[in-house]
Amino acid sequence: MAEVKVISKKKKLIVTFIIMLILVFLFNRAMYWTEFSTWKNKVMVAVISLTGVIGMPLFLTYVKSVSDYIDMFISNKMHQIKALKNNRKKVLLYTALFVVIIIAAVLLEKLILSRISGGYSYLRMYFCMGAGILIFAIVLCGKIAYKRVEVIFAAAALIMGITYIMVSPRNLLVTWDDETHYLRSVSIADAFDNTKYNAESSFYDSQAATYMYSQGEITEEEYKAILNDVEYQYELKLTDIRFGSEIGKEFVAYIPAAAGIIMGRALGLSFFHTFMLSKMVILFTYVLVMYFAIKKLKNGKILLAVIGLSSTTMFMASTMSYDYWVIGFTTLGYSFFISELQNRDKKLEYKNMIMMNICFLLGIAPKAIYFVLMFVLLFMPKDKFVDKKQRKIYYTLIVGVAVFLMMTFLLPMLIGSSGTGDTRGGEDVNSIEQIKYILSNPGEYTGTLLNFLKEYLDLDYAEEFITSMAYMGYGMGTTITLMLMAVLMYIDRDEKKIKMPCVRGAYFFSAAVCIVLVATALYISFTEVGANYIAGCQPRYLLPILFPTAYFTGVDGVQIKINKNVMTVVSISIMSYFFMVGMWNTCF
Secondary structure (H helix, E strand, O other), X not given: OOOOOOOOHXXXXXXXXXXXXXXXXXXXXXXXXXXXXXXXXXXXXXXXXXXXXXXXHHHHHHOHHHHHHHHHHHHHHHHHHHHHHHXXXXXXXXXXXXXXXXXXXXXXXXXXXXXXXXXXXXXXXXXXXXXXXXXXXXXXXXXXXXXXXXXXXXXXXXXXXXXXXXXXXXXXXXXXXXXXXXXXXXXXXXOOOOOOOHHHHHHHHOHHHHHHHHOOOOOHHHHHHXXXXXXXXXXXXXXXXXXXXXXXXXXXXXXXXXXXXXXXXXXXXXXXXXXXXXXXHHHHHHHXXXXXXXXXXXXXXXXXXXXXXXXXXXXXXXXXXXXXXXXXXXXXXXXXXXXXXXXXXXXXXXXXXXXXXXXXXXXXXXXXXXXXXXXXXXXXXXXXXXXXXXXXXXXXXXXXHHHHHHHHXXXXXHHOOOOEOOHHHOOOOEHHHHHHHHHHOHHHHHHHHHHXXXXXXOHHHOHHHHOEOHHHOEOOOHHHHHHHHHHHHHHOOOOOOOOOHHHHHHHHHHHHHHHHHHHHXXXXXXXXXXXXXXXXXXXXXXXXXXXXXXXHHXXXXXXXXXXXXXXXXXXXHHHHHHHHHHHHHHHO
């Protein structure tokens, strides 16, 4: 490990102050004060600004653990820069190849693809650029692929995600419930100055036009005029239309998108460029969380990378969604837990214990019904604890977080008196009456539940959570993806046998209970009273448990001679190919 150079506190304080000053300046530049802005908004922004300029530099400089981490981070980056300087020829060669890929993509579209399709398309050009850079990145990471699976995953995910954001439609109704996710994101972004732009309301309302255009009820010119009007309203900064805010207990999952919107305003970007930037921040958040989830594991890294690159997951991480947040943080929480199982000789550290609980808290908060997934954490092997005191603290933390999450969805249900469920389920939805029906007809509901689960868990429908891209259609490779996962469950493991029957049993019990709870919650809140079916329970709700289910299904101790770098590159390439093929259809 490279020697860590300690930076003087004075220098660190000055540098962090300058950086935070720039960030606070940009944050204030994003504010647009109107007659709707109150003194509370101005005080809140002032407090945030002062905390950023004064509090953060002091925190980053004088809190030892944070300061030491900054020293280590900077030292590592300095050594990397030094290594690049020592390999100038390679750096120049790779830079030249990168430029060649860009030029080749432009020429490919201009000279060949445009003639074949009958017109020039920037979307196809962006796709060709992305595809070329993706191939280049995978080849470049080939020699370190297995050693640094998280790096090749991050490279592939970022390149494909950014490419998809560039080629995807600039409207809503791209993914499931993106109009709701957008409204909640702008509600958080608008909360600081209490200014609501007319353009945001018009963009939300444009989903009707999007649907009409998809059905051929309005022309392309009429549809573009509606979207151009949104941009025009944003340029004029019209703010006289007031629309409702959508900030609830799941707000934490919308912070990245809201941050992207604020960044776009600070940089003076157009409305649709700001919209794209918010999706890029979503993508970056997902990739960062999954990067650390893969890095934390001792084995099972390739399996997690394959699942993380599946078309449905990558699609949601590149659109206006919050599923990426639930999937990412619950997976990171499981990675902390599984990592402890993989390192049986090492005692549990308090920092890992705290991070495990924080990850589950953040990941489950938007969909608190998943709280039961924390049950398996109670089966941490006893020999992992330093002493009884640590074990007691561990159990207290887990139970405390799980109970808190459970109450966040139980209390609103118990306190609410109207009984009205999700209005999207129809007029006959009534939560209170549905609960009464279940309690008075347990046999009938059990039959309805079992019939639903029989189809819901059928692998014939796996494409719904492996390759489905919502309103953009389906990708390809569901069967091959499942086969690849099945193989990796056994060969991407420790060569030594590790027995953990209690942990496996506890996990599968918690996963089964979780699925039943999710289905029942949708039956109560989204399905008409007494129905013999369950509405609204989408297959993508299985994604948070996909990795742990695959991991605990597989076993360790399978010895096979295979080049791990080749195995990694092939697995990443296959998953990348599937998503890129699905993306190609978006370019037309």
